[in-house]
Amino acid sequence: MDLIYAEATPPGRGGVSIVRISGTGARNAAERLAGRLPQSRHAYLRQIADGDEILDRALILWFESGQSFTGEEVVEIHLHGAPVIVRRLGQLLRAQGIRLAEAGEFTRRAFLNGKMDLSEVEGLGDLLAAETESQRRIALRTSSGELARKAESWRSLLVRAGALTESSIDFADEEVPDDVPEEVFVLLDRFRRELDDQIRGYAAAERIRNGFEVAIIGPPNAGKSSLLNRIGRREVALVSDVAGTTRDIIELRVDLRGLAVTFLDTAGLRESQDRIESLGIDRARGRALAADLRVHLSPEGNVDDQLWQPGDLAVTSKADLQASGSELKVSSLTGEGLDEFLEKVFAALSQRAAGASLVSHERQLNALLAARAAADVQEDAPPELIAEALRQAAISLDSLLGRIGADDYLDVIFTSFCIGK
Structure with missing residues (x-):
């Protein structure tokens, strides 16, 4: 991917301005301006130079690929917070072929590199937009992966139920434990009840958001x-x-x-x-x-x-x-x-x-509704039908986390972010 940069702090005058660079070669780009940066995750006080002219004295950190927010090689340059310094640094970076990031591009790269799932991205967007304590609390829970962890626990129920169902198909002519079909529906009942709790709490969560x-x-x-x-x-x-x-x-x-x-x-x-x-x-x-x-x-x-x-x-x-x-x-x-x-x-x-769930976006609700509908099978249904229902429910959970079918939502989600995030 292209090397990108953006100011991570609000534009304008302040004590410190932070400019981030992300992409392969970010460290080399920073070293061309400020000299050698030996170790990752260490802070170095360096002079940033434009030829023979000193632009500023800055604190610089770099992060190896896989160890940063975006999952790419990242450099953070902590400058004095004068707009003229940030503008001059931007000119120097663009002269190296580094382009200004688009709105939400850092977070988009984090998603594409597997550092965040789509529900965490939505939670982060809500956290950045939070105006009240209730909004902050629900957004922080989602951005920290609580909804993703619940989705993984639901998926484990489907995997267990699917394994038991597939066994009843594969060994239909052999002796299968009598409790296999019963356990499948115990697992499905738990799956449906937990999804129902989240679906019921959507309206309250959406209003809080x-x-x-x-x-x-x-x-x-x-x-x-x-x-x-x-x-x-x-x-x-x-x-x-x-x-x-x-x-x-x-x-x-x-x-x-x-x-x-x-x-x-x-x-x-x-x-x-x-x-x-x-x-x-x-x-x-x-x-x-x-x-x-x-x-x-x-x-x-x-x-x-x-x-x-x-x-x-x-x-x-x-x-x-x-x-x-x-x-x-x-x-x-x-x-x-x-x-x-x-x-x-x-x-x-x-x-x-009261009773607000972790599901506060319509996209998330639709994914849960699809999973809930797929899992609504009768106990006397053929094993093949049950197995297919379990697969469809798992696919819906994957769409909740953005593992599949996320392309239609990406532009809408990330353009709501500010540049630099």
Whole structure:
């Protein structure tokens, strides 16, 4: 493969900038700039020179093929974090025929060289994009290979069941232990139950990864925009006493005690002759129905019967002015009840997040569903049919890890990575 390089630290001014080179000849390329680097996995303080001019003093490490993140020969150059130094180093590397890496190319090479499976790659992408603690935790579990280890344990069940089934075929005319078919289905039952657990937890895991949506709905002038501003502690939405001010959906993304949550300020729900406002109201209703939670906000604590779903919250707004209403009251002006309101939202979303599995991508879910469907065979099925079902289930597990059928997903997955990773 080509020699590639990229800055592994965020571009811009900083204390240190790290530039990585990967590919056969990476060490030789670095030595042409900085002198001899005798041992791998050792740090050397070297001057980087452009002819007779010293560019910088840098800490340089190199890793042998097979001992690096990409699985290739890799050099890391730790420079002072001035953008001009990184630019000059890039010019020197390109002069040697080393090209700038594409987005995700280092990780792609790690996958192609067998250093990571596809589920670990997806987990790493999620980890790099994590904004909250819940996202970090689930991404770290996947990127560290926990899903891959489970897949290997499931595969071992299939291998054992397959061996027993093949024996019953190969020696059909001979005496075979009576417990062979029973053990096959004991193994299959365990396989199905463990996959079912992961499949059931997909919805929660996917919401943790992408974030929850909470729609604030109610009549005009209920205080929806004011509440959004109070949650965000800044003027996110325009506030006015003119009914119909909010027409489009305004989003506020927050970290709610480790959960990524997007609050939606929606158009006031009413009958309107204004065509644009009506479109906004229709959009508000559709988005509210699709949200994970709806906050029904009004000065009287009323709810919209058409949008109400079990688990929704009825909230009385303008609590500083109201003597009655729902049990949950909030004042956007004084902040009264805000902490209790956010606690209720967190509690409701935490219930939806409970039982999250390691499967948080649709591609992973589809692979498990295919494996589960293949393994759904009856005990009275012919041994040949059972053996084929086991093979198909194993193939689906291989696709989960990217061992087969991964080409369709690679470009989509790796282009979501930053350059340098």
